[in-house]
Amino acid sequence: MRRICAISIDLDPIPCYYRIHGLGTAPDELRALIMRRCVPRFAEILARHGIPATFFVVGEDIDLELLGTEARASRALLGELVAAGHELANHTYGHPYELSRLPADQMKAEIGRAHELIGEVAGGAVTGFRAPGYDVSAAVLDELAALGYKYDSSVFPAPAYYAAKAAIMGAMALLRRPSRAVLTSPRTLTAAADPYRPAPDAPWRSGQATLVELPIAVTPRARTPVIGTSLLLAPSWLRARLLRAMAGRRFFNLELHGIDLADAEEDGIPGELVDRQPDLRLPLRHKQRALEATLDRLRLDYAFETLDHVASRVQRDEL
Numbered sequence: 001m002r003r004i005c006a007i008s009i010d011l012d013p014i015p016c017y018y019r020i021h022g023l024g025t026a027p028d029e030l031r032a033l034i035m036r037r038c039v040p041r042f043a044e045i046l047a048r049h050g051i052p053a054t055f056f057v058v059g060e061d062i063d064l065e066l067l068g069t070e071a072r073a074s075r076a077l078l079g080e081l082v083a084a085g086h087e088l089a090n091h092t093y094g095h096p097y098e099l100s101r102l103p104a105d106q107m108k109a110e111i112g113r114a115h116e117l118i119g120e121v122a123g124g125a126v127t128g129f130r131a132p133g134y135d136v137s138a139a140v141l142d143e144l145a146a147l148g149y150k151y152d153s154s155v156f157p158a159p160a161y162y163a164a165k166a167a168i169m170g171a172m173a174l175l176r177r178p179s180r181a182v183l184t185s186p187r188t189l190t191a192a193a194d195p196y197r198p199a200p201d202a203p204w205r206s207g208q209a210t211l212v213e214l215p216i217a218v219t220p221r222a223r224t225p226v227i228g229t230s231l232l233l234a235p236s237w238l239r240a241r242l243l244r245a246m247a248g249r250r251f252f253n254l255e256l257h258g259i260d261l262a263d264a265e266e267d268g269i270p271g272e273l274v275d276r277q278p279d280l281r282l283p284l285r286h287k288q289r290a291l292e293a294t295l296d297r298l299r300l301d302y303a304f305e306t307l308d309h310v311a312s313r314v315q316r317d318e319l
């Protein structure tokens, strides 16, 4: 039987990257850039490869009261994705990097508001969630279960990611430019890296919850993250090696970000952000080719499913 791969794309808008790099407020005209420029690029490649994917949406972007016409345009775009067979999932309302540290009512509002807004566009209940900055907690899982969610996909069991994040945050503290990212509990590093039912009081441990956890891909043993940014930046030999290593897992949860298909020049991304995001220095053409090569390679060994489908399999003990 072929192994299963799920492609997901987190649609963090540009202001998130300004916040995480301590750059302050992003210029207004960049607000919808990921939606307008990057989403159609993903849709085109996925359509050509016949791959259904999961898009994690930030609720604010489709809030008509907040963004008016811009939100309407984003809803139309996301509606096309749904019509093409893609899944829309919840990435909170305002993408707070400190979600699990918020007071309970604010945390619930972040999840609940996005749940309603995305549901309006998805034309059915949203069943999946990913926390900003991979920062999930027992209280977050409780809230998801109360809303009837099938899965969470926030656990990122990668020491390399943890170390890189710690290093960046430490450097930024030295520069007195505090990052808004929150360091996830190191306990997630011992988390299971294959799909599991979490323990109700400890999302990173396996237990009896109905809601399932679908961790983000890391290689067996070394636990090197295999996410869009690493695959698209890697030279082809390294990309091939990372993909080969993933054959050791029964499920490949490949996470990309909308910004992975941004072009700094063509899309008018300011130098201050390009300086801090090395992937933005690569031309779009290069990243598109790397993504296509990745999908062509994966097609040989994997069947592609949305995370919602994968979660159903896990609930039926098929995966």
Ligand SMILES: [Zn+2]
Binding pocket: 010, 012, 091, 095, 131, 132, 133
């Ligand atoms: Zn995000």
